[in-house]
Amino acid sequence: xxxxxxxxxxxxxxxxxxxxxxxxxxxxxxxxxxxxxxxxxxxxxxxxxxxxxxxxxxxxxxxxxxxxxxxxxxxxxxxxxxxxxxxxxxxxxxxxxxxxxxxxxxxxxxxxxxxxxxxxxxxxxxxxxxxxxxxxxxxxxxxxxxxxxxxxxxxxxxxxxxxxxxxxxxxxxxxxxxxxxxxxxxxxxxxxxxxxxxxxxxxxxxxxxxxxxxxxxxxxxxxxxxxxxxxxxxxxxxxxxxxxxxxxxxxxxxxxxxxxxxxxxxxxxxxxxxxxxxxxxxxxxxxxxxxxxxxxxxxxxx
Amino acid sequence: xxxxxxxxxxxxxxxxxxxxxxxxxxxxxxxxxxxxxxxxxxxxxxxxxxxxxxxxxxxxxxxxxxxxxxxxxxxxxxxxxxxxxxxxxxxxxxxxxxxxxxxxxxxxxxxxxxxxxxxxxxxxxxxxxxxxxxxxxxxxxxxxxxxxxxxxxxxxxxxxxxxxxxxxxxxxxxxxxxx
Numbered sequence: 210x211x212x213x214x215x216x217x218x219x220x221x222x223x224x225x226x227x228x229x230x231x232x233x234x235x236x237x238x239x240x241x242x243x244x245x246x247x248x249x250x251x252x253x254x255x256x257x258x259x260x261x262x263x264x265x266x267x268x269x270x271x272x273x274x275x276x277x278x279x280x281x282x283x284x285x286x287x288x289x290x291x292x293x294x295x296x297x298x299x300x301x302x303x304x305x306x307x308x309x310x311x312x313x314x315x316x317x318x319x320x321x322x323x324x325x326x327x328x329x330x331x332x333x334x335x336x337x338x339x340x341x342x343x344x345x346x347x348x349x350x351x352x353x354x355x356x357x358x359x360x361x362x363x364x365x366x367x368x369x370x371x372x373x374x375x376x377x378x379x380x381x382x383x384x385x386x387x388x389x390x391x392x393x394x395x396x397x398x399x400x401x402x403x404x405x406x407x408x409x410x411x412x413x414x415x416x417x418x419x420x421x422x423x424x425x426x427x428x429x430x431x432x433x434x435x436x437x438x439x440x441x442x443x444x445x446x447x448x449x450x451x452x453x454x455x456x457x458x459x460x461x462x463x464x465x466x467x468x469x470x471x472x473x474x475x476x477x478x479x480x481x482x483x484x485x486x487x488x489x490x491x492x493x494x495x496x497x498x499x500x501x502x503x504x505x506x507x508x509x510x511x
Numbered sequence: 512x513x514x515x516x517x518x519x520x521x522x523x524x525x526x527x528x529x530x531x532x533x534x535x536x537x538x539x540x541x542x543x544x545x546x547x548x549x550x551x552x553x554x555x556x557x558x559x560x561x562x563x564x565x566x567x568x569x570x571x572x573x574x575x576x577x578x579x580x581x582x583x584x585x586x587x588x589x590x591x592x593x594x595x596x597x598x599x600x601x602x603x604x605x606x607x608x609x610x611x612x613x614x615x616x617x618x619x620x621x622x623x624x625x626x627x628x629x630x631x632x633x634x635x636x637x638x639x640x641x642x643x644x645x646x647x648x649x650x651x652x653x654x655x656x657x658x659x660x661x662x663x664x665x666x667x668x669x670x671x672x673x674x675x676x677x678x679x680x681x682x683x684x685x686x687x688x689x690x
Contacts, residue, residue: 222563226585226589230567231582233581234632236581263527267528267532268535340530340533341577342529342530342533343579343584344539345629345645346579347578390578391635392578413641
């Protein structure tokens with residue numbers, strides 16, 4: 210060993226390692242999410258598998274403290290919140306009733322019931338156990354992997370809205386790129402005006418929405434939903450809300466700033482949609498043959 | 512061998528600890544434990560070849576747990592090790608203050624490098640205002656924790672060397688000066 214160490218020219222070693230890193234980056238750049246390279250196995254998968262329970266264990270005391278704070282100290286405000294929520298519930302029930310009546314009256318309820326099957330996708334509840342160790346990337350580790358049917362390219366959502374996309378999986382864990390990541394881009398539309406654009410992550414807590422058409426109709430408070438046009442995310446999932454609109458001036462692009470629908474700072478539970486978008490399926494059609502394909506095709510529209 | 516295994520174990524644990532803490536504290540306010548370990552290696556590790564291999568391995572582990580391109584952290588860790596190695600020979604990096612200053616500068620350089628690589632490979636935004644804004648607190652926090660990181664590598668290195676040496680028979684030949 211000592212002889213090997215003495216003989217190895219350090220320069221050659223460094224050059225070799227740098228070349229390996231560069232080639233690895235080029236290969237990784239070329240492989241789309243969902244490709245075979247993204248399904249981690251062997252020692253790479255083992256590290257991801259180990260990371261999930263270890264991170265859960267490390268986070269346990271922090272979780273405990275945070276829960277104690279939320280459950281006991283926040284109880285002081287519970288009475289006021291309860292009264293407020295009851296009032297809101299009553300108002301919403303009233304509104305819901307009126308909307309149902311309107312729908313039935315217009316004959317749309319039956320049509321909605323028919324097309325509902327298109328949106329029924331099997332969902333896998335999963336827990337977020339850790340985030341990216343680097344502050345320059347926004348990804349998360351979840352505690353469900355290939356054995357539970359998770360594959361890269363599957364969308365991840367929460368009850369609040371769109372969370373991100375699974376980018377790599379191991380047997381019992383998966384890595385998901387969050388909407389906030391600088392590499393993330395989702396095709397979206399303004400729910401009110403149907404103006405199209407692309408919601409891009411900035412690596413911060415908010416998103417940038419670039420409009421396709423300059424001078425689009427957008428107002429502060431508008432809700433942005435996924436358009437489904439990218440072929441990766443399904444249509445109609447909430448992305449965020451417009452908080453500011455930039456004046457395009459003489460610039461080419463009109464942009465708006467969105468606050469994400471999902472509170473990423475408090476994200477604990479997510480759902481993996483066990484069906485990949487058409488773009489992913491076109492790229493990797495053979496993946497349909499395995500167990501995942503069976504699960505996915507059950508939830509897909511005929 | 513024990514030193515290498517201990518540092519590898521620490522290298523595996525470092526990004527996991529960071530990932531777990533990151534769910535409660537924004538990561539720009541957390542020290543980059545992997546980077547601090549690599550700086551420690553660059554300053555204290557005896558074998559350059561062994562050190563660069565360890566730094567590359569620590570980068571590879573970080574790549575697996577991060578959303579970066581595979582190899583991006585590895586490249587940055589090799590660069591960090593090289594920078595620490597070269598600077599420790601050219602400059603006096605023995606005290607706490609010089610080490611803190613060095614780590615602050617290295618954090619900024621590696622962050623810029625990461626942003627440049629992301630932009631070069633066309634997978635996301637490059638260096639922009641938001642990144643620069645996050646870089647400042649992150650570099651300062653790394654600087655504050657730099658002496659601890661270096662001390663940890665020094666301690667593991669010396670402690671496990673003693674443990675290894677404990678199993679070897681030490682033979683000394685003495686000369687009688689009077690004869």
